[in-house]
Amino acid sequence: MTVESTAARKTTRRSSGTKRTASASTSTTKKTSTRAEAVATEPELVQLLTPEGERVQHPDYDIELSAEELRGLYRDMVLSRRFDAEATALQRQGELGLWASLLGQEAAQIGSGRALRDDDYVFPTYREHAVAWCRGVDPTNLLGMFRGVNNGGWDPSTNNFHLYTIVLGSQTLHATGYAMGITKDGADSAVIAYFGDGASSQGDVNESFVFSAVYNAPVVFFCQNNQWAISEPIEKQTRVPLYQRAAGFGFPGVRVDGNDVLACLAVTRSALERARRGEGPTLIEAYTYRMAAHTTSDDPTRYRRDAEREEWEAKDPIQRLKTYMENEGHADAAFFEELEAESETLGKHVREVVRAMPVPEHMAIFDNVYADGHALVDEERAQFAAYQASFEGGEAE
Ligand SMILES: Cc1ncc(C[n+]2csc(CCOP(=O)(O)OP(=O)(O)O)c2C)c(N)n1
Ligand SMILES: [Mg+2]
Numbered sequence: 001m002t003v004e005s006t007a008a009r010k011t012t013r014r015s016s017g018t019k020r021t022a023s024a025s026t027s028t029t030k031k032t033s034t035r036a037e038a039v040a041t042e043p044e045l046v047q048l049l050t051p052e053g054e055r056v057q058h059p060d061y062d063i064e065l066s067a068e069e070l071r072g073l074y075r076d077m078v079l080s081r082r083f084d085a086e087a088t089a090l091q092r093q094g095e096l097g098l099w100a101s102l103l104g105q106e107a108a109q110i111g112s113g114r115a116l117r118d119d120d121y122v123f124p125t126y127r128e129h130a131v132a133w134c135r136g137v138d139p140t141n142l143l144g145m146f147r148g149v150n151n152g153g154w155d156p157s158t159n160n161f162h163l164y165t166i167v168l169g170s171q172t173l174h175a176t177g178y179a180m181g182i183t184k185d186g187a188d189s190a191v192i193a194y195f196g197d198g199a200s201s202q203g204d205v206n207e208s209f210v211f212s213a214v215y216n217a218p219v220v221f222f223c224q225n226n227q228w229a230i231s232e233p234i235e236k237q238t239r240v241p242l243y244q245r246a247a248g249f250g251f252p253g254v255r256v257d258g259n260d261v262l263a264c265l266a267v268t269r270s271a272l273e274r275a276r277r278g279e280g281p282t283l284i285e286a287y288t289y290r291m292a293a294h295t296t297s298d299d300p301t302r303y304r305r306d307a308e309r310e311e312w313e314a315k316d317p318i319q320r321l322k323t324y325m326e327n328e329g330h331a332d333a334a335f336f337e338e339l340e341a342e343s344e345t346l347g348k349h350v351r352e353v354v355r356a357m358p359v360p361e362h363m364a365i366f367d368n369v370y371a372d373g374h375a376l377v378d379e380e381r382a383q384f385a386a387y388q389a390s391f392e393g394g395e396a397e
Contacts, residue, residue, distance in 0.1 A: 045255055045287055048262040051315040053323025055262075063266040067330040073114065073261050074325060075339055077106040077318045080130035082343040083139050086350045087129075087146070091296045095354050096146045100127045104259070104291030107317030108224050110134060111264025112192065112286070115272055119189040121160045121182075123175040125168075127224075128194050135161040139346075140353040149357050151365050169195055169202030172221065176208040179217035179275075190275040191219040192268070198229020200245070201237050209249040209281070218275035220268065221246075221283045224258060226290035231303040243285035251281045258288030259317040289315075362388060 046061050065073075084102050091099040102109060105127070113134030116122065124131055129142055137159050144150035145164060156162045165171040175193035182189055199205055200223055212219050225242055227234050238245070246253030252274075256267040264286055271282035289312040293300045325331040366381040 045257040045260075046263050046267055047257040047260050048266060049257075049260045049320055049324055051259070051320055053320045053327060055324060055328075058263070058266075061256075061263065061266040061270060063262055063269075065262070067325075067328075070321070070325055070330050071335060073110055073265070074318070074321050074331070075342075076110045076114065076130065076133060077261065077321070078339055079343060079346055080106050080110065080133050081318065082347055083133070083350060084129060086347045087143060088292070088296060090143065090351065090354055091146070096143060096296075097148050098146055098295055098297060100295045101290075101292035102127050102129050104289045104312065104317070105224055105226060105286075106130055107261035107321075108222075108258035108264050108286035108288050111261040111266075112194075112222050112268040112284070115265050115268035116192065117189065117272075119160065119187075120272065121162070121175075121178055121189065121191045123162045123171040123178070123191065123193045124164055125171065125194050125196060125199070126164045126166050127196075128164075131194065132159075132161055135159040137161050140350060140357075143350065143354050144357055147354060147357060149360050151360060151368070168199040169204040169208075171195070172199075172205045172208035173211075175219050175221075176212045176215075176217050179212065179219035179281075180215050182218055183215070183278075188276045189218070190272045191217075192222055192272070193219060194222050194224065196229060197223065197225040197227065197234050197237055197242060198232060199223075200242055209246070209251075209283075212281040213250045216278065216280040218278070219281045220271040220275060221281060222268065223283065223285050224288055225285050226258075226288050228290050228294070228300075228304070230294045230298060231300075233304075241285065243283055246281075246283035251283065253283040253285065255285045255287055258286030259312075259315045259320070261317060261321060288317075 046058055047056060048058060048061065048063065049055055080102065087096065087099045088101055090096050109128060109130035110133075113122075113131040116134065122128075122131060122135060129139070132142055133139060137154055141150065141154045142164075145153040153163050154161070162171065162174065165174075172193045172195055175191045179191040182191065193208070195205060205221075208219075209221070211217065212221075223242055225234060229237065234242075241255060243253035243255040254267055254271075256263045258264060267284055271284055274280070274282055289309075291309060291312065322331075322336075363381065363385065366377055366384070369377045
């Protein structure tokens with residue numbers, strides 16, 4: 001797959017065989033403001049499921065899934081959205097310090113997350129809650145981090161899911177180094193690094209592109225272009241579609257409809273297989289939208305129009321799969337009812353666990369900074385212990 005050939009793709013309707021371009025089916029991506037003009041071209045997306053829930057084919061990226069697999073993807077997206085909504089509510093109730101919502105990005109995360117093998121390794125940012133779900137990370141662990149009670153989260157080696165990374169783009173270098181290590185080990189697993197459209201401007205991301213290309217590292221760069229980096233629109237990050245940047249580094253780039261779980265699954269699978277074959281990195285730009293605020297500390301009404309959000313609501317990733325499954329008879333009313341009940345149970349569980357989370361022992365924050373300890377950390381630990389001891393009763397409340 002080359003950048004050029006990706007841009008020239010045509011898709012066809014599965015049922016009628018009528019030719020049409022994917023860009024025609026995604027014409028709602030056009031912006032009503034002058035923002036769109038700043039990015040050079042509107043390239044074609046890889047798409048397998050239109051916003052209307054119609055299955056279309058793509059010459060390079062088709063996928064055959066059973067009804068059970070489709071229901072599984074749908075369930076993943078619904079439960080991820082429910083979990084995310086609970087987390088936002090918990091933050092509003094003062095139970096979490098902060099929350100970064102994934103609303104609208106469920107297909108990008110579930111599609112790519114379900115393409116992974118257990119032995120693959122994931123380097124996320126701070127928004128990959130649905131990828132964590134796919135990896136089997138206990139969702140309440142994510143909330144413990146945003147509540148500030150578990151000092152970072154989880155053991156990355158348990159699920160091959162690295163800790164959340166707040167320093168934009170730095171995880172792409174970690175991912176590249178890890179991938180280079182896989183090659184040295186002679187293994188055939190692969191790495192996926194998540195980052196955002198804003199992070200794509202970071203030096204770290206560009207350096208990781210150079211290294212992974214030159215060393216042919218088995219890494220997939222999965223950029224969720226959700227159109228915004230807090231208040232900065234995509235037009236402030238780039239003059240060319242992001243996926244086209246890969247060509248300058250010497251590896252393929254592809255833009256996928258990030259609200260289409262089938263396309264995200266197919267494109268990520270293909271990139272991972274390419275990495276396993278020793279053919280090096282791929283940049284996937286999942287074209288999607290951040291439906292919520294950047295975090296619960298942000299107020300997007302200060303910098304973007306409601307109409308833009310409404311345009312993207314029509315492209316909802318969950319609704320389009322539901323429409324498709326209903327039309328094709330892949331799921332009945334009982335399935336949707338059971339899922340709703342499961343969703344309620346998850347919400348209740350999350351609320352109860354978060355509210356009961358114990359306050360951590362104060363000194364625990366020093367425990368896992370270095371594997372074998374460090375003189376400076378020892379000094380800081382002693383200082384902090386003395387500070388705690390200075391309070392009446394020996395410890396600060
Ligand atoms: C190196 C660095 N610079 C700035 C920030 C502050 N910051 C946090 S999130 C963010 C925007 C990131 O946008 P994007 O990469 O598009 O990801 P999104 O939040 O949209 O998922 C910024 C500037 C940071 N965390 N790290
Ligand atoms: Mg963004």
